[in-house]
Amino acid sequence: MRVDGQCHCGQITYVAEVDPATVMICNCTDCQTMAGSAFRTLVLTRPGTFRLLSGEPKPYVKTGDSGTRRIQSFCPECGTPIYSAPVDTAEPDIYVLRLGAVRQRDQLVPKVKLWTRSAQAWVDDMNALPKFETQPVFDDDGQLKPT
Numbered sequence: 406m407r408v409d410g411q412c413h414c415g416q417i418t419y420v421a422e423v424d425p426a427t428v429m430i431c432n433c434t435d436c437q438t439m440a441g442s443a444f445r446t447l448v449l450t451r452p453g454t455f456r457l458l459s460g461e462p463k464p465y466v467k468t469g470d471s472g473t474r475r476i477q478s479f480c481p482e483c484g485t486p487i488y489s490a491p492v493d494t495a496e497p498d499i500y501v502l503r504l505g506a507v508r509q510r511d512q513l514v515p516k517v518k519l520w521t522r523s524a525q526a527w528v529d530d531m532n533a534l535p536k537f538e539t540q541p542v543f544d545d546d547g548q549l550k551p552t
């Protein structure tokens with residue numbers, strides 16, 4: 406499946422081919438920190454199909470528990486996470502795209518959950534929460550105003 410993506414400020418744009426069967430949720434603690442959220446959603450590019458169209462993602466090299474070093478790239482202007490890739494190849498074959506910047510993400514449904522041992526306990530219970538279609542109104546104490 407052909408996808409395109411961009412960061413929030415629009416400096417970084419790219420195209421790639423992805424396999425919808427490789428959409429994953431990762432609950433590892435690094436993903437929680439680096440996504441600024443409870444988990445991260447990812448999809449693998451098909452080998453050799455990632456093309457950066459504009460901008461220059463900033464690389465951050467992360468060393469995992471296994472000792473593997475990987476580039477975690479993000480927009481230097483707006484901070485949007487873009488992809489991870491191996492650190493030691495000039496032109497990485499497979500990029501792991503961060504789904505939030507992929508325009509077609511509504512068609513890319515996660516197929517598996519990784520690192521559930523470090524998942525936040527509430528992530529499987531989100532359907533029980535009160536829902537608002539847009540930003541609700543909070544009062545001065547940060548409490549939801551009854552509608």
Ligand SMILES: [Zn+2]
Nearest residue numbers: 412414480483
């Ligand atoms: Zn940006």
Ligand SMILES: [Zn+2]
Nearest residue numbers: 431432433436
């Ligand atoms: Zn992770």
